[in-house]
Structures are given as structure tokens and as C-alpha cells.
Amino acid sequence: MTPEAEFSEAVSGLAPIALRTAATLRLADHIAAGHNTATLLADRIGADSDVLGRVLRFLVVRGVFGEPEPDVFALTPLSVTLLDGHPSKLCAWLDEGGIGGRMDTATRALTVAVRTGRSPYASIHGDTFYQDLAKYRSGPDFNTLRQSHSESFADEITAVFPWEGVQHVVDVGGGTGAFPEALMRRYSGLHTTLVDLPDAVAAAVRRITAAGLEKRFTAAPGSFFHPLPSGADVYTLINVLHNWNDDDAVRILRRCAEAADRNSTVVVVERLIDGADQRAITTMDLRMLLLLSGKERSLTQLRGVAEAAGLVHGQRSATAVGLDWVTFHTSGTQQPAADNRARGPSVLSQEFGSDIR
Template structure:
């Protein structure tokens, strides 16, 4: 039990960053981070046993290859997920209530924090550690894999449904690489404390921002309606409602593209997907889904699942829906 918490404390104190920048002695690190020198030394010694740091001389440490993962500038941005001053602390707090979630089958977030998840997105003193910013970091990480896994260039107007905030959206990635493409970013103001307005940079003139509930009628005329890690946040009924709105807007000729992980009993290497399947219940009452479950919610929304394409990112698939009866089922 100590290992995960030790890594979280090191990430919160930014010890890998400080050591990599040249502050390597325990006494100096304690002064820099406002920590007790003796206990900080114990923490560093313990983490050196785990391989996060390496003790070069008594009371002096270096970052190992493993420890590099916890630096702030690592592309995975794992440090920010572990920092106890942001969303990571909230995630840890709800995880501690797993028994309650298993017994009730419901989210525990409101019981822990007094507000539902989406109502609590303004409660981050440091916006860089907020849920929305961390999700934007995540999208930047897998965005290139998604871009290379589908013929996006064949489409002129992409509607990014619930895409997030500005430069951290898949739409930003696509418009940056396809200059002939236009986009509509649909963001629910209840879910994004920081609006995308003003943060779309040079592609802003090709992107229209629409702020509305995901349960309201969607903007018409898109070639493809994209939902990136959206349906997993919702229970079965609400996921169908969102898909149905996309189906209505896409019409008989448009497509709905869902980008999510697919649960598979045959894949024994899905530990992080199985982990997320529990966490999303605790946070939002949502779930990860099997291929058959994706097919079922599509059918209920008037859509036919016509293709599933693996991406280069861990267990992430492009799940393509068309109007029922239009295409061949996958």
C-alpha cells in the first residue's frame, strides 16, 4: 500500500523535476519543498528501493529511467494525475469508497464531495491540475494515433461532441493537420469550467463553438459526429440519448464515430481498462463497454455499428455507426 502513496507524494512535491534540475541533496530538497528533512530522506530511500530514484551518495539522489515518467514534462503527463492538489486527489478519494460503489452500483462522488461530478469542475485552485486540463493532456497524447487511424481528410465538416477545451481537443488536432477541414466543437458549459473560446489558436476561424447540453439537438450538417471518451461517462439510458441526438443530426448520409476502449474477456492485458471500468462508475456512474454493448446502444439510438478499427493507442478503437440499414454491420 505504501508504494502508490509514496509515488503520489513525490509527484506532488515534484521531486523528480527538482532532482533533474540539479537539486539532488535531501537537505536542499527539504528546504525547496517545505518538507521535514528526516522524513523526506526516508521517502527518497524507499522510492530508491522501488527504482524511482537512485542514491548516488549518502543523502544525494538522481532520477532513474522509471522516475522520468513522473516528471512534469513527460508526454504522458502522469505526474499531474498523481498530484494531490488536483483531480488526482479527488480520484483517490472516490476510489477509497469502492465498497460502497460495489454494494450500490452508483457513483459515490456526491457522497464524498457534496456535489455531483460535473458541478464540481470549478473547484481547482490550479487549473493545470483540473479534470478538464488533464483530459486535454490525454487527448494530445493519443491524438496523433487517432488522426492516423481514419480517413479524416475525406470529410469536410467534423462535429466534435463534448470534445473538451480548446487546444486539448481532437478537433484541434484534426483541423491543424487538415487545412481544408472545418469543425464544430460542442461543449456543455456544465461540464467544462474553462471554455474553448479564445484557445483554439490559428484554427479558430475554421471552428464554430457551440455551448449546449449534449442531450439537446445537435448542430446539423456534419459529415462525421465524433464522441471521444464521452459515452463511457454515462449510464445506458443517457448514452443512448446522446447517440440518438448525433444520429438525428447526422441524418441518413452522415456517420457517428465513437472513440473509446472496448472491453474484451479474451484480452488478458486489459488491466487498465478493467481499472477504468470501476473508476468511471465511482466518479460518474458510467462504464466501459463490450463490442456487443456498443452495438446494442447504437441499435437503440437508430444506428448500425458498421466498423471497428483499432488505433495505435492502448485498446482504443474507432467505432463507426451509420444510419440503420445503410451499411454492412461489423
């Protein structure tokens, strides 16, 4: 597609809407099951066959579906990703009836965000994103979507940091446990603790238990705005800080600094604004603004919030999946020392609160 044609498609705005319609109606799954004409599909889903056929042809022209003969539709490599069982979970993200659809509603209020400098989410839905997420139960489960996203990079980021000799890692805001699982699989002597809200931590416990790694794992349900488990070798924040404005990012990092000892390392993993994939970075930057008043930061901006929290910058590394890995310390130490290791996870669970295993 030429730049002019791409611009014209973006201006029309119809392609993403048609794609979300196809996902919400589960057209790919129905076609895969043999309901492959507009009439059969309309009967199956309770739709107008003429309008449905027009939507399908709109998507055929764009390669989403195929039309091997008139009014007979087929899957293409693109529409295969819309199948309910596809590992990308793309259909769930695009479903207008789920949390992904509610997120997309907020993206339509970019003009409001530009004028106010704040997320329009609460003005649209009545609650902030996280408040809405906590009570909104219609449609696909957000933790399932979050897990599929984490799995796409968990193995890659375990290969960047020098984990040899590290005994205990606290994953702050670690979701459903994809990273702790990948880390413990790779390093048999390493213990992890996961801090997140109770529903995410419960999902992580199920995941870690199914993997047979529960003896080296501690669940720490709670908010990362509250005191964190103390004295670990490494504190990781993976795709966490970009969800928050600068003041809240400082509060989160300050909790890490308070929990860390003089030899601990705080690791921030997310896309920096000067990274290579500018399409992905600029998209995520606006998404964070619209949903959460968050932002993608430059290295200088990230250093600024870390220094305000009492942390000293160490080094930056890039991963193959486009994420940057930036280390910080409570002192000038560049790597966690081999001695002065953290206490065992059973002690940590007593200090922090309930262990829901």
C-alpha cells in the same frame, strides 16, 4: 518482479501513496534544482528530514529515484516524468491538491461502489464529479490535463476513418480541441465544430486560433444532452460514452441521431472491454464506475445502447493506441455520401447559439 512480489506490492498499497506524496511535494523538481539530500529537500519544502529520507529510500528501491551515494538522491527515467514541465503532466495528475487527488479519493471507496452499484464520488465530495469539477479550482487545471491525454491519441485516430470527401465533422464532447486540430491539419478542406461545456470550448478556441485554423472551426458551447448542430457528415464521440451509464449513453447517442441526416455517420471511439490491453481496460472500467457510474462496454453492449437511440451498427476498427473505432448510422448506409454535405459552420453557429470566437 514476480507475480507474487507484484501481488505483495499491490496489497501493501504504499507505493502509489508514496508516489503521490513525491508528486505533491514536487520532489523531482527540487532534486533537479540541486536540493538533492534529505536535509536540503526538507529545508526547501518544510518537512521532517528523517521521514522524508525514509520515503525517498522507499522510492529508490522501486526505481523512482536514484541514490548514487548515501543520502544523495538523483532523478531516474521514472522520476523525470514527475517534473512539472514534463509533457505527460503526470505530476499534476498525482498532485493530492488537485482534481486528480480528489478523483483518487473516490477510488478508495470501491467497496461502497460494489455494494451500491453506483459512483461513491458525490457521497465523498458532496457533488457529482462534473459538479465538483465545475466549481473546484484548487490545484492543476483539469482542461490542461485533459488536453495532454487527448494529444496522446489525436493523430492516431485521424488515420483510421476514411476522411477523404468528408466536409464537416462535429466533435461531441471534444474537450480542448486536440482532435479537431489534428483533423484539420491533415485535411485542408475539412471543417469542424466542437461541442462541449464553455470552459473547455474556450480552451479549444485558443488552441485552434493559435494553430491558424479558426476559419474552418466553429465553437458550439453547451451540453451534448441538448440538441446538437444538424446535418454534419460525421459526429464523433471520443472517450465520451464510457463516462456515462446506459441510460445517459442512450440520451447522448439519441441527440446524435436526431442531428444526423440519412447519410451521416456517428463514430464512437473508446476502449472496448474485449480489447488487447486488459490491464488498461479493466483499470479504466473501475475508474469510470467510481467517478461517474460509467463503464467500458463490449461491442454487443455498445450496439445495444446505440440501437436504443435509433442508430444502426456499421463497422469496427482498432487503432494502434488501443482505442476501438465503431461506426453507426441512421440508416443502412455504411459510409457518408459524397453529396448532401453539411451546411457551412457559420450557419451552424447561428442555429446552435453563440460562437465564442
